[in-house]
Amino acid sequence: MELLEAIRTRRSIRKYDSNKDVPKETIEKILELALNAPSAGNRQPWRLHVVRNSSMKKLLCEAAFGQTYIEEAPWVICVVAVPEESAARYGDRGRNLYCIQDTAALITYIMLIAREFGLDTCWIGAFDEDRVNGILKLPTGQRCVAMLPVGYAAEPRRDRPRKPLKEILTFHE
Ligand SMILES: Cc1cc2nc3c(=O)[nH]c(=O)nc-3n(C[C@H](O)[C@H](O)[C@H](O)COP(=O)(O)O)c2cc1C
Numbered sequence: 001m002e003l004l005e006a007i008r009t010r011r012s013i014r015k016y017d018s019n020k021d022v023p024k025e026t027i028e029k030i031l032e033l034a035l036n037a038p039s040a041g042n043r044q045p046w047r048l049h050v051v052r053n054s055s056m057k058k059l060l061c062e063a064a065f066g067q068t069y070i071e072e073a074p075w076v077i078c079v080v081a082v083p084e085e086s087a088a089r090y091g092d093r094g095r096n097l098y099c100i101q102d103t104a105a106l107i108t109y110i111m112l113i114a115r116e117f118g119l120d121t122c123w124i125g126a127f128d129e130d131r132v133n134g135i136l137k138l139p140t141g142q143r144c145v146a147m148l149p150v151g152y153a154a155e156p157r158r159d160r161p162r163k164p165l166k167e168i169l170t171f172h173e
Contacts, residue, residue, distance in 0.1 A: 006115035011158055013120035016073040016151035024052075026117055027075055027150065034109040039102035040094065045085035046103050049078040049136045049144075059135045060147060064127035073149030077121075078136055079107050081143045103145040110148060120153040 031048060039045065051057055052075055060078075061070040070076055081103045086094030111121045124147040132144045 003112065003116070006112045009157060010111055010115045011120075011160070012122040013149075013151075013153045013155060013157070014067075014069045014122055015153070015155040016069055016120070016149060017154040018072050018074070018151075020074075020152040022074050022119060022151060026119075027077070030110060030113045030117060030119075030150075031077070033113045034106055037102075037106040037109040039105065040086060040098035041089050043085050043089060043094070043098070043102070045082045045094075045099040046106055047080040047082060047138075047142060049080060051076040051078065056135060060127075060132060063131035063135060064124055064147065067124060067126070069122060069149050070124065070147060072154075073151035075150045077110060077148040077150055078132070078144050079103050079110070079146050079148070080136070080138060081145045082141070083143065084141055100145065107146050107148065114148075114150055118152075119150055120157075121148045121150050123148060 027050060031050075035044075051060065054071075057071045057076055060076060061067060064070055081099040083095040083099045086099040086102070088094070090098055107123060111123065114121050125145075127147065129144060132147070133142065136144060138144065
């Protein structure tokens with residue numbers, strides 16, 4: 001699959017085929033490639049926690065207010081920000097803005113590269129952050145920014161409407 005095709009076909013998938021496994025090596029390949037994502041000052045203020053353990057996925061699902069697809073997918077990639085690694089160079093702007101932008105870029109790379117491998121994902125941001133940080137046993141200060149179930153879709157990809165470009169675009173020529 002080419003990148004543009006991956007961009008066109010990426011859609012949030014909320015039902016996964018729990019009988020269709022994804023090899024660990026595929027997840028490693030996706031993540032290795034995703035590390036090409038940009039980050040402010042190339043600080044790479046992130047950590048990745050990849051969960052396959054069923055009881056942990058159940059806890060993550062509960063912490064995300066029962067979003068069941070977290071349990072269904074064979075893998076859940078948790079993208080964690082390390083604000084102090086950005087703050088060390090950029091102060092508050094690094095702590096509050098860059099590390100979040102950096103992890104968002106990484107998340108997007110992971111989602112699109114997963115599509116390249118014929119896989120689907122969903123960006124999950126609605127969860128009790130303290131609970132998730134605790135389940136992942138993150139050191140103080142690290143923050144789970146998003147959880148991404150990764151697996152094979154068991155529902156059609158739905159096109160969700162986008163605002164027309166005209167409505168949101170301003171050229172300054
Ligand atoms: C910051 C952020 C948080 C999101 N949180 C959730 C979430 O908790 N649960 C969920 O099912 N989808 C979540 N989504 C997915 C969006 O609902 C979805 O991307 C949007 O509706 C557009 O649909 P599409 O991804 O299929 O193009 C989130 C997306 C983003 C960018």
